[in-house]
Amino acid sequence: MSMSDTIHPSARAYADEVSAGTLSRREFLTRATSLGVTAAAAYGLLGLAQPANAAAHAQSGGTLRIESSVKALKDPRTYDWPQMSNYTRGYLEYLVEYQIDGSFKPMLLAGWEVNADATEYTLNVRPGVTWNNGEAFTAEDVAFNIARWCETGVEGNSMASRMGSLVDADTGQAREGAITVVDETTVRLTLGQPDITLIAGFSDYPAAIVHQSFNGDPLDTPIGTGPYVPGEFEVGVKAVLVKNEDHAWWGEGAYLDRIEYLDFGTEQAGIVAAVDSDEVDMVYESIGDFIFVMDGIGWAKSEAVTANTVVIRPNQAAEVNGIRPYADARVRRALAMAVDNAVLLELGFSDNGRVAENHHVSPIHPEYAELPAPVFDPAGAKALMDEAGMGDFEHELISIDDTWRKNTSDAAAAMLRDAGINVRRTVLPGSTFWNDWAKYPYSTTDWAQRPLGVQVLALAYRSGEPWNESAFANEEFDTLLSEALSIADADQRREVMAKLQKIMQDEGVIIQPYWRSIYRHHKENVVGAEMHPTFEIHVTKLGFAA
Structure with a gap:
């Protein structure tokens, strides 16, 4: 081939x-x-x-200003945010x-x-x-x-x-x-x-190609194959790429002289204010009700139907007050049974997406297997929690302090309380939350799309993987996953995926309420800024209309 x-x-x-x-x-x-x-x-x-x-x-030249979080950089193979790669993509290619x-x-x-x-x-x-x-x-x-x-x-x-x-x-x-x-x-x-x-x-964003002299810091002696080089860089404030006029780049494009990533925080109101005052030319993502606000400003809007999602996951290995509350599958299943995913989509993400099924494989993945929807049964959830001896336990649901992830977590906590399950909410700023995102006993995390469903399961749920934040370890699951990874034909792979997806549901590994449709607004004269399903910004395609 x-x-x-x-x-x-x-x-x-x-x-x-x-x-x-x-x-x-x-x-x-x-x-x-x-x-x-x-x-x-x-x-x-x-x-x-x-x-x-x-x-x-696109015409050659100009400076493009992009609203985006500016996160501290590290070895690309350890990147855990697309924003990191969107910056280094200017010189570290794929x-x-x-x-x-x-x-x-x-x-x-x-x-x-x-x-x-x-x-x-x-x-x-x-x-x-x-x-x-x-x-x-x-x-x-x-x-x-x-x-x-x-x-x-x-x-x-x-x-x-x-x-x-x-x-x-x-x-x-x-x-x-x-x-x-x-x-x-x-x-x-x-x-x-x-x-x-x-x-x-x-193609995944941690797969940036580095020089053999690379020392782990992308800003220290930034040798790359791309057409830009780093300029000013301040975490949480600003990151600049400048056209490298001394390098004969191999590709087509790289129209802009300068690209600026500007950080206005996670609150959409502040981002809209920056748009309204002409401080930026495009945004990283438009979210929730602010999509309609941005529509009113008159910018172009791009939509991507995606397999991006949010998961509410208990950490099966975590200890709380000397016990491991989420090691018991009954506890995990009870949490999932107490929550209506359709309600979480409505209250958490303004219905901008489609309801998911608690197994992290999307209908847009080639090998998706259709299964019965998760059961919503608050009374059954409370009974199962009591059966597990955890009826009086207080769960602490932790989330970031932004809009949709916070709102989704708030709605989930309310439904758990309605079912008679004790829940305390803790909301942390992003700068704190992401330091320990994989370690919290019970928290909410967003996941970007991967082209294949089997990729997601291998990254997030195979035993011992770095991104396995649920600490799920299941020998049958791992064996079936290895089998699925070996089947090239998606229709044949779907038979194994059905078993994997059912294990995810039966084990209560995650509450995964919805798949996100994602949006990006930009000025009408900006080209190459369309929303990518995995939030990638391909900087060499960006420019201003000729």
Whole structure:
């Protein structure tokens, strides 16, 4: 399977499913391009022309001001916020880029080939790319980064979760023979078990490519392959990218001279005030009732129907006053039974989305399996909590102090109290909350979309993973997940996903109330600013209309 105009037979079969109405266009593009078909060829299979790139009509020059949180930077493989990557994306690029239409675009890779059972990947490195220090970008650099991603001993390295098929469990490093530099433009990956998510993992925001001299700080000697370099940077205030006129960038675009990320806090009222006073040209995200306020200002609005979500999760390993209250599945199931997800969508997110089913696999994921909706039974929830001996226990539900996550948590706490379950609410500022987001006994966290449902389950719920904030550890689940990761055909994978999703529900791992539709407003003359389903801002596509 190669990234070319040669059409893989499976892609033709997927196109037939689109024609029959059993597969969405977005799912088709994700499947076909991950198999190695170019986006242009994939659209051709549907009898369509690939949409024109609106950013190609941008003029050169100018400064674009973006409202966004400015967070402290760290080693990209430990990034836990898209905003970090949106800044460093100006100079630290990616092997693969996930597009708004669901397709995967080769970036620092020119393409790839995958064998039939997804146990061997051949990566073709884009020729002619240079680092901004003048050195050539080669297969050695690709191999170096993939090996870094495999290091499970690095605290917070979530990329190790995505590279599990390359990791030696005994050493916590890349398995001997897993990564082979064939020549200057070719890397061969030999997997320990089949994994159909590898290309999607290369596109995730912690997968930024760093130079072999990288010391862990993206602002210290910022060597990258991209067209910008860091300028002024102050956490919580401002972060600037400046066009690097001394670097011959390999790509097309990079129209702007300067990009400024400006932090106005998490309160939407302050952000709207900045828009109204012409302090910014686009916002990171428009939320809740402020969507309508922003509509009234007259800016352009972009919407993405997504698999972004919020989860209310008990931490099964957490101790509270000498006990582990959430180690008992009855307690977890009772919490979920006491809450009506439709009400949480209405009160928490102004009905801007669709109701979810407490298993973190979305209807827009190719392998989603439709299951019965979770049961809402407040009386049954109270009885189950009492049966577990936790009827008098006071749960502390912790959330960030922003709008929708706070409102969702408030609504959940109210419903739990209505069911007779004791709940205390604690609201923390973001600067405090995110320091320990994975450790709280009972808290609310938002999760960004991944192209595949099986990716989400591997990142968030497989035993021992860095982002497994629920501390869920289930041998049957892990075994089924390994099986699902090895099945390339989404229709076949769906049979295993149904079992995984049901385990999530039966074990009460999370309350996952809704899938978010997300919005972004920007000035009419800004191009390349459309809302991305995973909140990515592709800085080289940004500009002002010619």
